[in-house]
Amino acid sequence: MKLKNSSNKYYKIWEVVDDIPYGKVATYGQVARMAGFPSHARLAGYALHHLPEGSSFPWFRVVNSQGRISFPKNTPMYKQQKKLLEKEKIVFINDRVDMKKYQWKK
């Protein structure tokens, strides 16, 4: 992965993601805004896709604006993320989490 000059840009995003507390979730757009890149939700998604190796970031606490997991249903990643979230007492209803209840507010 390219983390030489772009690492700075992604760093803020990873930093924000790392701040999401247990049992809470944040949206890609929210993470981007908090990192200082308003309306750059895609960048957040891209940054997560290219996480540093061996990183133990709570990437699974990031879902899309609809409270849905941004992976096609029934893919390994989808299941893994859902499992990790449920382990934090987050409840899924129709493959979606209640953002009113679980969205992280800072």
Place this chain on the structure above:
DNA sequence: AACATGACAGGTC
């Protein structure tokens, strides 16, 4: 440089 793609979001119809 041009074009396509992607772990997005907000709006319209």
Place this chain on the structure above:
DNA sequence: CGACCTGCCATGT
């Protein structure tokens, strides 16, 4: 609720 469309931006070919 779904099907599009538009704005965004980094990457890869």
